[in-house]
Amino acid sequence: GEKEAPAAPEATEEETLVVDNDEVDKASLKEITIGLVTDTGGIDDKSFNQGTWEGIKYYAKKFELPEGNISFLQSTSDADYIPNLSQFSEDKKDLMVAAGFLFEESIAKIAADFPDQKILFIDAVVEAPNVLNALFAEHEGSYLVGVAAALKAQDAGKDTVGFVGGMDFDTIQKFEAGFEQGVLAVDPNMKVVIDYVGDFNKPEDGQTLAAKMYDAGVYVIYHAAGGSGNGVIKEAKDRVQNGEDVWVIGVDKDQFSEGVYADGKSVILTSMLKAVYQAAYDTSKLVAQDKFEGGTRIYDLKANGVGIPAVNPNLTEEWTKKIEEYANKIRNGEIMVDPVPSRIK
Amino acid sequence: MLKKRSHLTLSLIAILLSFVVASVVMLISGISPLSFFLSLIRTMTGMNLRAIGKEGFFNARYLGEFIQMAMPIILTGLSVGFAFRTGLFNIGAEGQVIMGSVGAVAVGILFKLPFYIHLPLAIFVAALCGALWGWIPGYFKAKFGVHEVVVTIMMNYTALYLGNFIIKALPGSDNQKTVKLAATSLLHSKFLRQLTGNSRLHWGFIVVIIALFVYHFIIEKTTFGYELRAVGFNKDAAEYGGIKVSSRIAYSMAIAGAFAGLAGAMLTLGTFDYGRVIGTFENYGFDGIAVALLGGNTAFGIFFGGLLFGGLKSSQTLMQASGIPLEIAIIVSALIILFVAMKNGIDLVFEWMDARKRSKDESH
Amino acid sequence: MNLISSIVTLSLIYATPIIITALGGLYSERSGIVNIALEGIMVIGAFVAATFTPLNEAALGGWTPWIAILLGALAGGLYSLIHAFVSIDLQANQVISGTALNMLAIGISVYFCQIFFNQQRTQTFSRGFVKTNVPLFSKIPIIGDLFFKRMYYTFYLALLLVIVTAFILRKTRFGLRLRASGEHPSAVDSLGVSVRKMRYTGVLISGLLAGLSGGIMVLTQATQFTAGSIHGVGFISLAALIFGRWNAWGVLGAGVFFGFSQIFAIFSKDIPILAKVPAEIFHALPYILTIIAILLFSRRSAGPKAAGELYDVSKR
Amino acid sequence: MEQFIVEMRNITKRFPGIIANANVTLQLKKGEIHALLGENGAGKSTLMSVLFGFYQPEEGEIFVRGEKVDIKSPNIAYELGIGMVHQHFQLIDNFTVVENIILGDEPGGILIDYDKARKQVKELSLQYGLGVDPDSKIEDISVGMQQRVEILKVLYRKAEIIILDEPTAVLTPQEIDELIGIMKNFAAEGKSVILITHKLKEIIASADRVTVLRQGKYIGTVNVKDTTEGELAELMVGREVNFDVDKAPAQPGEDVMVIKDLWVKDQRKLDALKGLNLHLRRGEILGIAGVDGNGQQELVEAVTGLRKVEKGDIILQGKSIINDSIRERITKGIAYIPEDRQRRALVMDFRLDENIVLKTYENEPLSHGLLLDEVEIKKKGKRIIDEFDVRSSEGIDTIVRNMSGGNQQKAIIGREVDLDPLVMVASQPSRGLDVGAIEYVHKRLVELRDQGKAVLLVSFELDEIMSVSDRINVIYQGRITGDVLPEETTVQELGLMMSGSKEVTLA
């Protein structure tokens, strides 16, 4: 008896964002079972675990999967990855999903131990016939919010924006790189302050880092720091309530609501969406259609893998249009966004 | 002092009480204790009592995973127990595990050796690092008379950060983990894996068995063990008898640390094959406290206590799968510590009941 | 100046929960009961405060966090009574009891998050405490920038608690009796003062303060409660208590210093000579310093003499 | 019927495994000094703890001023005007005198009125001539002064009934006289005093009446003027007592151990021995007389190696031993019977045989290299318990905690004598033992002497010193202030030397 799918921690708008250009009838799909193994963040991490779970839930709802066909196992430490993955594999889930490069070793081992188990692996790559890897072009989406940050700062006569990362490694560096390029594309003289919290779950340190940046004259902070980013948002809210003018750019999902401080006013300028739910949804459907194949899929701007929210109350129409222009240039290859930040090279 | 009721009885009472309290918590929150116990049994025996006679009744992987999980806990239990026998409270096993892991990782990465040297060296260095981390508070206690509890708590955090620093500083590491250790340094076993349905069971259990015997042997059979026990029961008398109390305290903490260091080796050389940056404690040391208390600081008792805690820890997957918040396992562990700690109190309750019975008998 | 004032302000913000919890520890240890459950009590306080806030903030508005930390304090107080009962009445080893309660706190709080919210954390709240420029005071040159800008009012609460504690311990009847219980319990009993009551009170106050502090910590430094919300601050507080030599003003100093060393990791990157020092070193600093301090103090006797010892009235 | 200010009727108090008071009665008249006499463990302190509200008796009734009372706590005792000076001082070292005195009954409201407190303490001190400085810290004042603080605590609470539990153990004979004076003052003022002691002379000198307890039982109450020391002793121990120890005259040989200008610090890092000199000869028992706290503890610990020597030398058979470890000294022939046997000499949770090998477990054949030889250890244990008649329920397998005090002491003596030492250091070897056991201990010490060993006997009991020693050294403030022969001195003279008023040196 598997755990029934718990209610969503918080109602989010992601579901409606799932794009499906190939609408099919429920009858043409097998009734599949899906299991998500989370890392220690859990399905409520406001980041990729949560996003993935929401994609799965959206699929289950849309195609009316019976209760209990989707389930998750949360890992309390990385020592749990393998037992949890083994559990689902033994339960013969039609599709097993895991997100985050931390799973790399474990997925490789499980993929070998259970060659019939279909696996969706998000954010890193394991080469195996039964693993479909989903990679996201975070740098492309980050480029767009970089543009937004620069436009907003220019408008306010400010010359500095900032980036707060969770931990300093490849995936997060892609956010940094895209943001920096986006900012400089609008205004080459703009300063971009870069810093990392060193942890995805230390909101207090995120807050302190934000305080430090704002005190040093940073106007807009783009955070890619998961739970630590909540501290960045909190600092901005506190400051705005004391009459200061500062902004935050959210990450992974539309964080507008998290930045609300008074009557629908939010410190969130815009957000960089990373549509992990899209990957979860797409892959579930592939499995249900018996079309699942190992390999790697890139979710970039073109594939609706990244982007900014459709509605951005804090951006002017003019800015939104500008951003859309840049987006089109990226889509058609006119602009190539480099995933490696300048400081690394 | 409890002389009348055996430690075994009190331990069983403590376990029973914790299960009762945890069951009440589960019932109040609308969760079936039965599923909890079935998960625990399934993890510790491999048998699914809900599927007797059906397919999937037995799964050897659970057994392998469970033993694999119990190994470091038995070792930290030995660590805490060893110190207890010398009258010392080693809250520092947590930090000693971390330092042991780090030591094993460093050897695994930095050296290129044939396995018959590499593996023993990695295990030895793990024990050594743990020993050092235990020796420091032991030495401070012996030399300056500072209490080991506070120092070991501080050493735990120091180990957490220092360990992460070293892991990141090793060649090839990123912010999360090191490169893979050389295969020659690992305890992994294809044979054991296949035997147990692809679990992560590894050769470490041999180390654990040896450690259990060594523990028993040192404590019970050697002059050194005699000295440690004398110091543990009564430092003043030990000193009077000519035993060098300070050095015994320092050695005892070092040996305790070595056991914990071995636990670190089990994790990095057995469970994993790379070194990890950890965000927070993984509670192997704290479980060790529970296990030592439960096992009455004997090798035998610690072995069984370690199995129980290993079972609790590794049954979390199945608990989740049956809709039980995995935290219930933590609650049970904590309650066991609490109830074992209350053994004086439990004894008092018995005494009080005896006395009441006696006075009743008298009044008749 | 900007840099200095933000370092000072942030240090004080980090110091706030450390100070309050350490004051709690002070009451307990002065009464003779070692309380390493401070961390766990903070967890309970944080959990309760963070559970209350999102459920009531719409209705209660700006009062929410204040009520929430009060409830956190109450919960911490109740929870600490377990420690009191187990270690005073049942004569358990105080360190073991504390260890168990630390574990239990995480277990219970996250368990009930799962039950209440179906997730491992509480819901996010939007009305935690808000950093404020204190009216009037923030206008004072320099002082205003350092101590009254973008500050949480809870810091001034901590300051007030330090003053009150110092006063109680030195000047009042209760303070004298409390200190005596931690030094020589049988002397206290022989004068007709119940050591048991004093110790229960000491532990209870420690629970109230640690619970309060946990609530403050989560409502100032986070937007929801998670298993990692307290992450060792209870133990840093224990260190601050020792570093501050079981004395309210000492605790204030140690708390501020440890607060500083926590945020310093974040600021050191901008200071050329320190930029190369890994953040881990700064994180480990309070603990290493505490070990050093303990070694230095070891020559002179410090701390309540009877703290941690079993005291059994019948075995006097 | 006469009206008693306190009457305890048929009190029974049990502890697990022992009846400390069995059906005990005590009647205290107003204005009298009433002694409570009994051997160690007779139940004196327990009875007074019942009166003071520490313990609740299982049976019996207490009347104060004719009214039946239920003394549930010391608070109620104080309300009834009962105060107690405890055998073990109940003072907080790092608090001041005033703080110690007012604790629990502080003047002022929530805030303590320290000025008022100080004034009250000063006045009381003046009134009874106690000479106590209210602002000193306890750790800085002498033991005698600390006792006066204890007395002040009682006076401060306006006690009419004052219990003094063995107040003289820590005092010099002269201080004892002063204390008796203070007690008589109290009695003259109409206060009633209960004096606990097992020293007969003090009773004769101070008390009006005396109640005797033996093994928890009430033996009787007698008027002091109608009795003698001998009679009291007989009541106390239940048979005729022979104060003399049977022994032939000593035949001392050459010096075995010489101590030269020894300086040793105490726990608080203050000088406890200040240039102590003594010598100890083969075949003699050298008694060290002195009031507790004059450096006896430090002396035996310096000799046995338990305490560091700051300066000076200890020479055993011509060689200095001050740099030797404890174990080395044991090997060289220093045996030690410590005064606190349960804390120092025994691992109470070890078996008897394990305790018997505490000093020799590392020697062949008890162990081989690192390995213990259980068989040999048991063999040795059996031999010792047979030879020294150590009795316990499970023989060598008995956990020592479960043995009686006398048998514990026999086991220690067996272990130490079996070391075949040159020097036996015996510190208060008869403390807490009944008369039979005391005789046994003394006999063994004399036997050792007769075998040509040297015995260093430390005791606070002058009677023991006088009857057992062949030669007496008096220790005062860390130095030997007298070297006399028992047959050539008196207790009074020793007392003067113990208080530093007189120095006598034998050639």
Ligand SMILES: Nc1ncnc2c1ncn2[C@@H]1O[C@H](COP(=O)(O)OP(=O)(O)OP(=O)(O)O)[C@@H](O)[C@H]1O
């Ligand atoms: N709290 C206790 N628990 C158990 N037994 C006790 C306790 N207090 C005293 N006893 C026992 O009760 C008996 C009487 O002890 P008590 O202290 O009253 O003797 P005493 O006459 O005062 O002796 P002393 O002269 O040594 O002070 C002794 O056997 C003692 O061991």
Ligand SMILES: Nc1ncnc2c1ncn2[C@@H]1O[C@H](COP(=O)(O)OP(=O)(O)OP(=O)(O)O)[C@@H](O)[C@H]1O
């Ligand atoms: N806790 C215990 N458990 C088992 N037996 C005990 C315990 N305490 C005492 N005994 C046994 O009870 C008997 C009486 O002990 P107790 O201490 O009263 O002796 P005692 O009369 O005071 O003798 P002594 O004069 O030698 O001190 C002894 O045989 C002792 O071994």
Ligand SMILES: [Mg+2]
């Ligand atoms: Mg007594």
Ligand SMILES: [Mg+2]
């Ligand atoms: Mg006895």
